[in-house]
Amino acid sequence: MQEQTPIGPVDATRVPRYAGPATFARLPRIDEVSRADVAVLGVPFDSGVSYRPGARFGPGHVRAGSKLLRSYNPALDATPFGTQQVADAGDIGVNPFDLGEAIETIDREVTTLRADGAQLLTIGGDHTIALPILRSLARDHGPVAVLHFDAHLDTWDTYFGAPYTHGTPFRRASEEGLIDVERSLHMGIRGPLYSKQDLEDDAVLGFQVIRSDDYEIDGVRSIVERMRRRLTGGPVYVSVDIDVLDPAHAPGTGTPEAGGLTSRELLNTLRGLVGLDVVGADIVEVSPPYDHAELTGIAAAHVGYELLSVLALNRTGG
Numbered sequence: 001m002q003e004q005t006p007i008g009p010v011d012a013t014r015v016p017r018y019a020g021p022a023t024f025a026r027l028p029r030i031d032e033v034s035r036a037d038v039a040v041l042g043v044p045f046d047s048g049v050s051y052r053p054g055a056r057f058g059p060g061h062v063r064a065g066s067k068l069l070r071s072y073n074p075a076l077d078a079t080p081f082g083t084q085q086v087a088d089a090g091d092i093g094v095n096p097f098d099l100g101e102a103i104e105t106i107d108r109e110v111t112t113l114r115a116d117g118a119q120l121l122t123i124g125g126d127h128t129i130a131l132p133i134l135r136s137l138a139r140d141h142g143p144v145a146v147l148h149f150d151a152h153l154d155t156w157d158t159y160f161g162a163p164y165t166h167g168t169p170f171r172r173a174s175e176e177g178l179i180d181v182e183r184s185l186h187m188g189i190r191g192p193l194y195s196k197q198d199l200e201d202d203a204v205l206g207f208q209v210i211r212s213d214d215y216e217i218d219g220v221r222s223i224v225e226r227m228r229r230r231l232t233g234g235p236v237y238v239s240v241d242i243d244v245l246d247p248a249h250a251p252g253t254g255t256p257e258a259g260g261l262t263s264r265e266l267l268n269t270l271r272g273l274v275g276l277d278v279v280g281a282d283i284v285e286v287s288p289p290y291d292h293a294e295l296t297g298i299a300a301a302h303v304g305y306e307l308l309s310v311l312a313l314n315r316t317g318g
């Protein structure tokens with residue numbers, strides 16, 4: 001129940017966008033609102049990457065890319081900042097030198113914010129961060145369906161013997177029973193694997209796969225239908241690795257793979273989540289040093305906007 005009208009973005013007709021606050025979509029900070037329905041939380045962390053670093057700078061870059069977002073989403077007939085209080089919770093102070101401690105810190109901070117009643121959209125960081133978020137969510141919800149947008153499976157076992165990396169979070173999550181193995185789904189998978197066995201292991205861990213090429217073959221509409229069939233019936237966590245987009249749409253990422261989705265395909269797929277029980281989401285692997293013309297930051301900001309629109313519609317029963 002919303003007690004008062006949400007505080008929205010700073011009015012861009014009075015304070016120019018380039019002058020306003022550095023929060024996501026120029027929204028209020030969390031300490032400026034009495035309570036938040038949704039908190040946008042930065043996770044500046046990239047100690048789990050296997051190739052190009054830089055996702056520690058992701059949160060600020062996604063916020064910078066969000067300055068031009070406006071209040072009304074015509075594609076969904078939604079006002080994501082008008083029917084729910086969205087606030088920017090700043091960045092977590094994550095230890096870059098101790099992966100175990102980093103994972104614990106993320107779990108703790110996410111759990112604290114959720115205990116205050118906020119749903120979470122996390123921005124930035126590498127894909128390692130999905131594991132502590134899923135640990136937190138599963139303590140409340142039990143195993144959740146994971147809708148995972150990515151070029152990569154991220155269900156590999158270890159890198160250099162290390163179990164906690166950005167290529168392994170969903171194997172750990174499945175082993176720990178955090179994932180609903182009947183309802184989870186990868187979207188946009190493509191590119192070379194280590195071996196054919198990777199796909200067989202992945203299926204055992206509980207994932208179905210919709211490949212990047214399936215967008216060409218089946219189209220967004222039919223993919224959304226299949227996605228909804230798989231996800232219906234319980235809580236859904238949405239994890240968006242920005243490298244699901246083609247490098248032409250999102251060059252600013254650490255492990256780019258050719259042949260990916262267009263941003264239009266991704267945004268339209270996310271719109272298909274209205275009515276499903278989305279309990280949280282992340283946008284990871286945005287690496288600004290490899291970005292050009294803010295392409296990746298802007299794409300990530302729009303991904304966040306569609307996810308917030310879905311949460312808004314779900315909250316109002318729209």
Ligand SMILES: N=C(N)NCCCC(=O)O
Pocket residue numbers: 050051127152154166167241243255285
């Ligand atoms: N999660 C992302 N973005 N990438 C994982 C790639 C792991 C590898 O180097 O094989």
Ligand SMILES: [Zn+2]
Pocket residue numbers: 127150152154166241285
């Ligand atoms: Zn990933």
Ligand SMILES: [Zn+2]
Pocket residue numbers: 150151152241243244255285
């Ligand atoms: Zn990836």
